[in-house]
Amino acid sequence: MAALFRGCRNFYKRSNKHVELSFVSCRSMASKTPVGFIGLGNMGTPMARNLLKHGYPVIATDVFPESCKELQDSGAQILDSPAEVADKADRIITMLPSSPNVIEVYKGPNGILKKVKKGTLLIDSSTIDPEVSKEMAVAAEKMGAVFMDAPVSGGVGAASLAKLTFMVGGVEEEYNAAQELLTCMGAKVVYCGQVGSGQAAKICNNMLLAIGMIGTAETMNLGIRLGLDPKLLAKILNMSSGRCWSSDTYNPVPGVMEGVPSANNYQGGFGTTLMAKDLGFAQNAATSTRTPVPLGSLAHQIYRAMCAGGYSNKDFSSVFQFLREEGVQ
Amino acid sequence: MAALFRGCRNFYKRSNKHVELSFVSCRSMASKTPVGFIGLGNMGTPMARNLLKHGYPVIATDVFPESCKELQDSGAQILDSPAEVADKADRIITMLPSSPNVIEVYKGPNGILKKVKKGTLLIDSSTIDPEVSKEMAVAAEKMGAVFMDAPVSGGVGAASLAKLTFMVGGVEEEYNAAQELLTCMGAKVVYCGQVGSGQAAKICNNMLLAIGMIGTAETMNLGIRLGLDPKLLAKILNMSSGRCWSSDTYNPVPGVMEGVPSANNYQGGFGTTLMAKDLGFAQNAATSTRTPVPLGSLAHQIYRAMCAGGYSNKDFSSVFQFLREEGVQ
Amino acid sequence: MAALFRGCRNFYKRSNKHVELSFVSCRSMASKTPVGFIGLGNMGTPMARNLLKHGYPVIATDVFPESCKELQDSGAQILDSPAEVADKADRIITMLPSSPNVIEVYKGPNGILKKVKKGTLLIDSSTIDPEVSKEMAVAAEKMGAVFMDAPVSGGVGAASLAKLTFMVGGVEEEYNAAQELLTCMGAKVVYCGQVGSGQAAKICNNMLLAIGMIGTAETMNLGIRLGLDPKLLAKILNMSSGRCWSSDTYNPVPGVMEGVPSANNYQGGFGTTLMAKDLGFAQNAATSTRTPVPLGSLAHQIYRAMCAGGYSNKDFSSVFQFLREEGVQ
Amino acid sequence: MAALFRGCRNFYKRSNKHVELSFVSCRSMASKTPVGFIGLGNMGTPMARNLLKHGYPVIATDVFPESCKELQDSGAQILDSPAEVADKADRIITMLPSSPNVIEVYKGPNGILKKVKKGTLLIDSSTIDPEVSKEMAVAAEKMGAVFMDAPVSGGVGAASLAKLTFMVGGVEEEYNAAQELLTCMGAKVVYCGQVGSGQAAKICNNMLLAIGMIGTAETMNLGIRLGLDPKLLAKILNMSSGRCWSSDTYNPVPGVMEGVPSANNYQGGFGTTLMAKDLGFAQNAATSTRTPVPLGSLAHQIYRAMCAGGYSNKDFSSVFQFLREEGVQ
CATH class of the missing domain: 3.40.50.720 (NAD(P)-binding Rossmann-like Domain)
Known part of the structure; x- marks a missing residue:
């Protein structure tokens, strides 16, 4: 009472x-x-x-x-x-x-x-x-x-x-x-x-999440092309300073983890369109507070380009596929 | 034997x-x-x-x-x-x-x-x-x-x-x-x-580290300007999907953690010049394997611009200061 | 009548x-x-x-x-x-x-x-x-x-x-x-x-202007570091496909042209803060129309970082100085 | 003699x-x-x-x-x-x-x-x-x-x-x-x-060309989505400070100009793979001279992603299509 x-x-x-x-x-x-x-x-x-x-x-x-x-x-x-x-x-x-x-x-x-x-x-x-x-x-x-x-x-x-x-x-x-x-x-x-702080915290988290996810996808792709085994690379990152949620809990590379969208052709999970939407809020908030967010901004653009390229309905970890598709030319 | x-x-x-x-x-x-x-x-x-x-x-x-x-x-x-x-x-x-x-x-x-x-x-x-x-x-x-x-x-x-x-x-x-x-x-x-795989793994880790650090600095700065308390924001990120080594172990915002370079005017730690050097290796590796690394590449450029702007000898977490300096115009 | x-x-x-x-x-x-x-x-x-x-x-x-x-x-x-x-x-x-x-x-x-x-x-x-x-x-x-x-x-x-x-x-x-x-x-x-089309056209022009200016500054800086004479490089660009208004009319490198802000310590002209403001409008327009503008977005962030770094009142061509300062480490 | x-x-x-x-x-x-x-x-x-x-x-x-x-x-x-x-x-x-x-x-x-x-x-x-x-x-x-x-x-x-x-x-x-x-x-x-200066000049020109082309593609796309007529927008840019070779001589938007690859489904011209290659040289040169080239670097990454996404054999002006495909979600 x-x-x-x-x-x-x-x-x-x-x-x-x-x-x-x-x-x-x-x-x-x-x-x-x-x-x-x-x-x-x-x-x-x-x-x-x-x-x-x-x-x-x-x-x-x-x-x-x-x-x-x-x-x-x-x-x-x-x-x-x-x-x-x-x-x-x-x-x-x-x-x-x-x-x-x-x-x-x-x-x-x-x-x-x-x-x-x-x-x-x-x-x-x-x-x-x-x-x-x-x-x-x-x-x-x-x-x-x-x-x-x-x-x-x-x-x-x-x-x-x-x-x-x-x-x-x-x-x-x-x-x-x-x-x-x-x-x-x-x-x-x-x-x-x-009031508004809940949204602010959510926006901040999702901006950092997007950056971490794209960063993980780029890094895993680079490592694989340099000859590293993906599971081994994930293990090394996760015990080192490269560790992040996208590398240790939601790895975007098929075959590295089970029970995540990358293990299921990027079905389910958190859609690329929704991530692009949240990054739009982050961008608006950054513009109105005049805060430089170079990586956040580029992450936003990458998810926009993915939406334009047919990834709208896939999980946002499909950025690995977007960056990798067709492999080395 | x-x-x-x-x-x-x-x-x-x-x-x-x-x-x-x-x-x-x-x-x-x-x-x-x-x-x-x-x-x-x-x-x-x-x-x-x-x-x-x-x-x-x-x-x-x-x-x-x-x-x-x-x-x-x-x-x-x-x-x-x-x-x-x-x-x-x-x-x-x-x-x-x-x-x-x-x-x-x-x-x-x-x-x-x-x-x-x-x-x-x-x-x-x-x-x-x-x-x-x-x-x-x-x-x-x-x-x-x-x-x-x-x-x-x-x-x-x-x-x-x-x-x-x-x-x-x-x-x-x-x-x-x-x-x-x-x-x-x-x-x-x-x-x-x-041979070379050790270097490859190190380069990959440090590229993801740089992305996570700049991402954390941007995110913390944005959150602070939106009115969030930095310690609270760090806590929220660290229990959510934004979590990464730079947010939970080496936070770049003065006052959030003790015993890290951000608590000591960015003295010590891992210098901006060294990070720029490692990102140069990552860039070279990406170029020669034709791997797209948009965030890794931008991270490299940001550390290059920081070297040009007087941050050479500070810890690489000083990117928070670089992005924030002079605050809102 | x-x-x-x-x-x-x-x-x-x-x-x-x-x-x-x-x-x-x-x-x-x-x-x-x-x-x-x-x-x-x-x-x-x-x-x-x-x-x-x-x-x-x-x-x-x-x-x-x-x-x-x-x-x-x-x-x-x-x-x-x-x-x-x-x-x-x-x-x-x-x-x-x-x-x-x-x-x-x-x-x-x-x-x-x-x-x-x-x-x-x-x-x-x-x-x-x-x-x-x-x-x-x-x-x-x-x-x-x-x-x-x-x-x-x-x-x-x-x-x-x-x-x-x-x-x-x-x-x-x-x-x-x-x-x-x-x-x-x-x-x-x-x-x-x-109605609104005048603003739209202005925003579009200024976004492309900012991209061209930063691009010119990067390119001139790179060429100079590779040993090219700045006036010669500007001449080559201006008779080739790299030509743009920022290279041929408003070159950002001191000594290349007369009567432009770069010839006068970046005094006068169009201030960095104003450019950042216009790029903010472009960013908002891109976000609300879901248009990917990766370079426009990064240009915005660079002008934001410049405002944070003390360039607010200089002409927007001072991005050359921002990228160059202190030269090779 | x-x-x-x-x-x-x-x-x-x-x-x-x-x-x-x-x-x-x-x-x-x-x-x-x-x-x-x-x-x-x-x-x-x-x-x-x-x-x-x-x-x-x-x-x-x-x-x-x-x-x-x-x-x-x-x-x-x-x-x-x-x-x-x-x-x-x-x-x-x-x-x-x-x-x-x-x-x-x-x-x-x-x-x-x-x-x-x-x-x-x-x-x-x-x-x-x-x-x-x-x-x-x-x-x-x-x-x-x-x-x-x-x-x-x-x-x-x-x-x-x-x-x-x-x-x-x-x-x-x-x-x-x-x-x-x-x-x-x-x-x-x-x-x-x-010796080497010819290559340096070429690399510089092509880096600025790539930046101008992507910038033009982004800007035209944004303007179109804001309701501007593409030909009118090109005309406005070309008489203003947004003008560049890619806007006035090689416009990437189908229907704006004749006799350019955009008028012919991006056949012929200068292939995306070749542009990615030249940008790789620019990137290497920038890394070895420690020159920050943020837009040049991002342009490189965008052409890399295009190669990965099936644009290898199209003219480099097809970046307009890459950014636009499928239109507003």
């Missing part, structure tokens, strides 16, 4: 210019009140199921009826629009593919903010431009609600197994309330700072 | 077109016969001392008399030239700054090959162009000697503590004999394949 | 949902009615003077009183705000440093759109994000006015001598009316297409 | 340690003595024909009998090896595909240097590593002959029309003698400095 009480008190403190305390619908009097969930795609559906597994009633919606049907079969209540979800739930999670979807779901004619109740906690797990997250937070605050960004790392597999990592941005006082729900869906939840 | 016997037999097998078995001076009948050591710089001196500590008599030389004096005080016998060392020792280690030095020490007028005995094991731990390693191996073989390349990873500290990693290239039959000596000076010894 | 008539007719056609023809204040019944001018910086002041020279009464404003005073001395009438200028003139030119200034001058509390008259022609010669140009055009259309973007190429010298090039975007029917004014201030006026 | 005399005197001065003046076979007493020509490929054959057209007897050889037959039909005398050509001619031109061919033709068992006469002028028009040119010059000088490098710019068409540009490196005193022959085959002959 202490956490809840603190949540309410802080909410009051933060919002007292706008609302009367008597209007605050103090959410979560019982911790298992319904949770809204909007966006039932490949990631959203298993996330919502994990909430159901933890005993939370889920009230959900999505533009695709089949996705709704599927979650309904798992026990969720389905409503027609984000606005209706907002009318029934004072904690809502959104998981959407892109910034325009987020804007529509929050600020559209049937959007959350049309019917959001004062004090509602809105958690957006989409990966979007941090500037859009900040905009949503401002709009939510005007309605007396709280918006936090909480993008994830980890893919569909991690979503099913509740092993996602959440990077959370927003007012610190609400973090405990967010964490309560996010721990049902992920293994790690990290508080990153003010 | 089995290993030694195998060594001799293999040597015979490999060289029977050139030498009579009866001429083979079968080295190491007792394993603590003298070891030659040529090149007593910052790395060579502690390496030679570790051989002395393991009970090997060391016969050494260097162009700088003070360096010789220093090792003499530690118990080594000093001779005047590589040729004289080759006359006395049938196992010789060389640790030199660059390809021309290696060529001079092996093929020069007072070089090893002037007096090398048949069957001598020559181990070069310098980081040089793999093509030069191959040249030396051919020249050594003509004299009935065996050349292996065994460049190290790890710096002066690792050399003192015998914690270097050796990457070894050369005929597999001689690897055990090399390993016997190298384990006195390093914690890890890895056989990489035919 | 034909052109004017066509202008009015087209305006009617375009706007008949919003306005009554009777309300149209048909501008330019006499071609020398007053022209508004907002933004009296290094570029704006000589541009406004050229309008005065051609006999146009000028009604101007700027946030800096001294700039206003200076133009007043040249014969312009000075008003207090963009809104007041809009109240008096039905043709207005704006020349401002950045997107936020444009937004303020058009949509701010004392902005043009507060008092703009129906049928007014608004020409913005600022270099800004094409998206902002489109936004202004939509806002202007709502008020019954016409917005065109007309960024310039050529610097302060070209502005004084009326030798600028204008790249014009907007409805084709209004192009003649815009051209009448722009030819007083520039030597070339090019119609590029719908 | 003055030029010839000067040539002989200088030759004497240069070589007096090695030869007696009386042994000098003073070539070219009559200017139409036979000229040797080695390497009858796509470039060599039309070049040799142009010598024949100017009345020079040509003594030629090539490894492909058909090529020899073809030139024989045009009036040349065919011999069996470079050594035999050297035995008969005191002016020899070589035009070969790569460094190893040049080494073979000059220093091989049937190479020129086996039978070269003292005072012979050797002109190599191959594009090769400048270091190899220097090596050949040293070897030639040992035999009392003079080696000059004279690589060309311009393709097969220019070779047929005698419109090549020759960039010549070597001792200045021999330049006139070389020029006499080269002007029969080219429109421009430029003296660049000591």
Whole structure:
């Protein structure tokens, strides 16, 4: 109860210019009140199921009826629009593919903010431009609600197994309330700072990930052409200063590791198009903060060229194939 | 004795077109016969001392008399030239700054090959162009000697503590004999394949290292400008897919880690000039094998520009400072 | 009269949902009615003077009183705000440093759109994000006015001598009316297409300019280090396929040409910061259209790194110095 | 006669340690003595024909009998090896595909240097590593002959029309003698400095050419995606500071110009593989002189990736297609 009480008190403190305390619908009097969930795609559906597994009633919606049907079969209540979800739930999670979807779901004619109740906690797990997250937070605050960004790392597999990592941005006082729900869906939840910080952390991680992946692909390719055995080279890198996640956990060279996309013709995993999108956010953030990111920028361009060259739907580790194809001329 | 016997037999097998078995001076009948050591710089001196500590008599030389004096005080016998060392020792280690030095020490007028005995094991731990390693191996073989390349990873500290990693290239039959000596000076010894493979592995590792370091510097800088706390960002990267040696072991941002060059104004460590040199080898290798290495190539150029901009003598993690200097305009 | 008539007719056609023809204040019944001018910086002041020279009464404003005073001395009438200028003139030119200034001058509390008259022609010669140009055009259309973007190429010298090039975007029917004014201030006026196209053309040109300049600097530096005489090398490039504007008109190597910034310690010209800004627009445009621009992107990063390294206020050809400084290590 | 005399005197001065003046076979007493020509490929054959057209007897050889037959039909005398050509001619031109061919033709068992006469002028028009040119010059000088490098710019068409540009490196005193022959085959002959300078100039030009071409392709692609008409954009660039040879003479966008490879599905022209090769020389030269060439280096990598991606045999302007393929995702 202490956490809840603190949540309410802080909410009051933060919002007292706008609302009367008597209007605050103090959410979560019982911790298992319904949770809204909007966006039932490949990631959203298993996330919502994990909430159901933890005993939370889920009230959900999505533009695709089949996705709704599927979650309904798992026990969720389905409503027609984000606005209706907002009318029934004072904690809502959104998981959407892109910034325009987020804007529509929050600020559209049937959007959350049309019917959001004062004090509602809105958690957006989409990966979007941090500037859009900040905009949503401002709009939510005007309605007396709280918006936090909480993008994830980890893919569909991690979503099913509740092993996602959440990077959370927003007012610190609400973090405990967010964490309560996010721990049902992920293994790690990290508080990153003010609103937008979750997106910033995600963008930074994925930029370094892309650099490490392309670097690993180049290095493995070079080593192989110099006559080194790929498994041996990976072993050497992984015990030396060249070690990185892409070399030791997700090696892009077929035959070096099992259970990764490179072992399966680069099917599944994290698509090249999605990586190009995230690198676009990193590039925008770098341009607006005037930060030189030469390798990040080149990584972005390489993934753009891969999209142009037919790699859109392959895992981002297929950069090994892109650089290697047809071998020595 | 089995290993030694195998060594001799293999040597015979490999060289029977050139030498009579009866001429083979079968080295190491007792394993603590003298070891030659040529090149007593910052790395060579502690390496030679570790051989002395393991009970090997060391016969050494260097162009700088003070360096010789220093090792003499530690118990080594000093001779005047590589040729004289080759006359006395049938196992010789060389640790030199660059390809021309290696060529001079092996093929020069007072070089090893002037007096090398048949069957001598020559181990070069310098980081040089793999093509030069191959040249030396051919020249050594003509004299009935065996050349292996065994460049190290790890710096002066690792050399003192015998914690270097050796990457070894050369005929597999001689690897055990090399390993016997190298384990006195390093914690890890890895056989990489035919001669030049040690250099190839080292070049590959350092290319990926440079990419990871610049990537980490860019990412940390971007995150900081987006408002993230540097320590927190490092923590997030290190538990996510952005993780790499440069982020978790050698972070380039002052204040994030202790005991690394970034905590000491980028003094010590691995200099920018040396990194630029190694990236030049990687570039040459990529060009001659027609391997695309876009990030490796850009990393090379960035370290070249840093050398031009006054960073020559700083640790290579100072790329963080290079990208950041003067901050937002 | 034909052109004017066509202008009015087209305006009617375009706007008949919003306005009554009777309300149209048909501008330019006499071609020398007053022209508004907002933004009296290094570029704006000589541009406004050229309008005065051609006999146009000028009604101007700027946030800096001294700039206003200076133009007043040249014969312009000075008003207090963009809104007041809009109240008096039905043709207005704006020349401002950045997107936020444009937004303020058009949509701010004392902005043009507060008092703009129906049928007014608004020409913005600022270099800004094409998206902002489109936004202004939509806002202007709502008020019954016409917005065109007309960024310039050529610097302060070209502005004084009326030798600028204008790249014009907007409805084709209004192009003649815009051209009448722009030819007083520039030597070339090019119609590029719908609104935002002028900015797009400018961004494209400057991206290719930056690539050509850095490429020329690299090439000249390489040639010099290979022993070629810089003047001879420039001559060879300029009669061969390496030829570009940066090699034949604005060579970055001191001593090769006279009358360019490289002959004057990179003073004057087009500053590195401004180039970095334009490359930021190019980058944003490339990201939002998902266009791979690897060299453009790297050029952007190099100018960012130069800003970080103390080159902010030097001409963009100082990239030669940035790459060369301290010479061979 | 003055030029010839000067040539002989200088030759004497240069070589007096090695030869007696009386042994000098003073070539070219009559200017139409036979000229040797080695390497009858796509470039060599039309070049040799142009010598024949100017009345020079040509003594030629090539490894492909058909090529020899073809030139024989045009009036040349065919011999069996470079050594035999050297035995008969005191002016020899070589035009070969790569460094190893040049080494073979000059220093091989049937190479020129086996039978070269003292005072012979050797002109190599191959594009090769400048270091190899220097090596050949040293070897030639040992035999009392003079080696000059004279690589060309311009393709097969220019070779047929005698419109090549020759960039010549070597001792200045021999330049006139070389020029006499080269002007029969080219429109421009430029003296660049000591031996290797011709290659250096060529490498520099081609590096800047590659940068300009990729930059033009990126810029045109970006402009098109921003809604600009390609012909209009090319026109704007060509009258502005973005202008370069690739935009105004060899535009990579189909439909913008006629008579260029982009108008013919990138057939003919200068192949991607050849550009990658030349950029490899530029890269080697930059690495060995420690010159930062970030864009040149990235251009190299892009052409490498294109070779890997199936563009090997297309003209190098096909980079437009490489970057564009499949359009916006």
